[in-house]
Amino acid sequence: MRVSSMPATASTINNPVVPGFHPDPSICQAGSDYYLACSSFEYFPGVPIFHSRDLVHWTQIGNALERPSQLRLPPETTSSGGIYAPTLRHHDGRFWLITTNVNDGGHLLSTATDPAGPWSDPIRLPGVPGIDPDLAWDDEGNCWCTYAGVEQIRIDPHTGESFGPPRRLWSGTPHAKAPEAPHLYRIGDYWYLLIAEGGTERGHGVSIARGRTPNGPFEPCPANPILTHRGTDHPIQNTGHGDLVQAPDGSWWMVLLGVRPGGGTPGWHVLGRETFLAPVSWVDDWPVVGELSLVMPAPPWPLQPGAVTPVRDDFDLSELAPCWISLRRRPAETCTTKERAGWLTLHARGGSLDDHDVTFVGRRQQHLSCRVRTLIDPAEGRGGLAVRLDEQHHYDIEAASGEVRVLARIGPLHTVVASHAMPAGPLVLRIEVAAVQELNDARTGPDTLTIGVEEPNGTFVELTTLDGRYLSTEVAGGFTGRVIGMYASAGTIHFDWFDYEPLDH
Numbered sequence: 001m002r003v004s005s006m007p008a009t010a011s012t013i014n015n016p017v018v019p020g021f022h023p024d025p026s027i028c029q030a031g032s033d034y035y036l037a038c039s040s041f042e043y044f045p046g047v048p049i050f051h052s053r054d055l056v057h058w059t060q061i062g063n064a065l066e067r068p069s070q071l072r073l074p075p076e077t078t079s080s081g082g083i084y085a086p087t088l089r090h091h092d093g094r095f096w097l098i099t100t101n102v103n104d105g106g107h108l109l110s111t112a113t114d115p116a117g118p119w120s121d122p123i124r125l126p127g128v129p130g131i132d133p134d135l136a137w138d139d140e141g142n143c144w145c146t147y148a149g150v151e152q153i154r155i156d157p158h159t160g161e162s163f164g165p166p167r168r169l170w171s172g173t174p175h176a177k178a179p180e181a182p183h184l185y186r187i188g189d190y191w192y193l194l195i196a197e198g199g200t201e202r203g204h205g206v207s208i209a210r211g212r213t214p215n216g217p218f219e220p221c222p223a224n225p226i227l228t229h230r231g232t233d234h235p236i237q238n239t240g241h242g243d244l245v246q247a248p249d250g251s252w253w254m255v256l257l258g259v260r261p262g263g264g265t266p267g268w269h270v271l272g273r274e275t276f277l278a279p280v281s282w283v284d285d286w287p288v289v290g291e292l293s294l295v296m297p298a299p300p301w302p303l304q305p306g307a308v309t310p311v312r313d314d315f316d317l318s319e320l321a322p323c324w325i326s327l328r329r330r331p332a333e334t335c336t337t338k339e340r341a342g343w344l345t346l347h348a349r350g351g352s353l354d355d356h357d358v359t360f361v362g363r364r365q366q367h368l369s370c371r372v373r374t375l376i377d378p379a380e381g382r383g384g385l386a387v388r389l390d391e392q393h394h395y396d397i398e399a400a401s402g403e404v405r406v407l408a409r410i411g412p413l414h415t416v417v418a419s420h421a422m423p424a425g426p427l428v429l430r431i432e433v434a435a436v437q438e439l440n441d442a443r444t445g446p447d448t449l450t451i452g453v454e455e456p457n458g459t460f461v462e463l464t465t466l467d468g469r470y471l472s473t474e475v476a477g478g479f480t481g482r483v484i485g486m487y488a489s490a491g492t493i494h495f496d497w498f499d500y501e502p503l504d505h
């Protein structure tokens with residue numbers, strides 16, 4: 001199994017197009033602009049929104065659910081609970097986003113004239129059960145909400161009212177588990193029902209059926225699944241949960257989720273489910289998914305790389321950039337850049353990252369290898385830098401006045417791995433993630449995390465190197481991926497800056 005990809009050249013592009021924990025992609029087009037939304041689970045704000053002009057380079061322009069009135073993640077929201085798969089559509093001059101908060105009343109439907117926001121306070125759909133809701137409008141103006149199962153109900157998207165009992169459209173391929181993630185489209189003379197099936201693990205796949213009306217009957221494609229990497233040694237695994245889109249030149253493409261397992265057997269993926277792009281052609285009015293690989297031929301239209309994301313966030317702005325996410329909520333009184341100019345100030349709520357409610361601000365790890373550093377001032381408390389999979393799986397480097405400790409939480413085990421005396425005052429904490437390049441044997445892990453501090457003269461003091469497998473989905477379970485960030489576990493902690501430096505592309 002390959003563990004890293006080749007660099008893209010002018011004639012190639014890199015997949016994933018939205019790396020890091022960005023699963024369940026849904027895409028829509030408005031003129032020459034494309035927008036994409038992903039799931040966000042227990043993190044606040046929720047549902048990251050991306051913009052692109054070329055389907056290859058994506059820039060996060062906001063989060064659809066960014067106010068407490070839009071997103072309530074109650075304390076009982078477990079990791080991998082909260083916000084599940086969205087559908088994003090452009091219809092009638094507006095953007096429509098439907099998603100599910102599995103911990104707060106089910107589906108939420110929100111609209112915006114600008115996908116960067118603001119998005120409306122969502123309406124609820126109490127008559128629509130399930131997860132993975134999709135929206136499609138027919139020529140008569142009926143709005144059909146189709147969801148995992150696969151079932152469908154007509155709704156009023158302005159009020160959330162639903163009409164009639166659910167109607168079963170298709171159960172997917174006989175004996176395949178978890179028919180889900182439906183998306184319904186009118187393309188040419190047919191209505192197409194695209195679904196995921198086989199479960200979101202290694203058996204994942206995409207299948208499709210077609211009919212003459214949005215309500216069926218639907219005839220399955222004889223070539224189903226039209227995409228799966230199950231049972232292969234392909235470096236992109238768990239491929240499924242697709243959504244279709246037409247490119248600027250009229251060609252068709254699919255965005256989908258996949259993972260990049262590393263290490264030996266069984267392969268551990270640490271970045272969660274990421275968003276990939278694959279070409280689609282049509283044969284006999286059925287879509288055929290083309291080459292999906294880590295490095296793909298560049299499409300023929302002009303590519304427009306977005307602004308290069310700066311390595312450093314200096315916390316000079318009054319609002320945090322949209323990539324920053326917190327656990328379940330982010331009250332201004334515990335997280336602010338306004339208290340000490342040019343610094344991020346965190347006031348502790350919980351006592352550690354083992355707690356459900358803890359002051360944490362992080363960003364998704366998006367590269368298999370990367371270096372993360374932050375300048376922390378722990379004079380008024382205790383806090384640090386952490387790599388988090390969930391409450392039970394995280395590695396932390398924590399500073400208090402005069403001391404730095406490395407903590408590891410793996411399932412029920414808590415360990416202080418190392419400690420180091422430091423002079424009082426601000427200091428730089430560093431975590432370096434290195435994807436393994438060679439397998440020593442079948443049990444080699446996917447990556448290593450080297451954790452330490454920088455002396456005032458800049459010398460790096462390594463405190464430990466830990467195996468990354470324990471912060472992988474194959475160990476921790478769930479639907480998310482690694483998030484790296486800053487936290488406060490006692491008192492008040494200030495961070496002057498945070499660097500995230502990719503060490504691969």
Ligand code: 6LW
Pocket residue numbers: 023024039084085131132178180181196199200241479
């Ligand atoms: C998503 C569903 C799924 O809603 O995982 O396994 C859920 N399948 O399609 C969370 O991503």
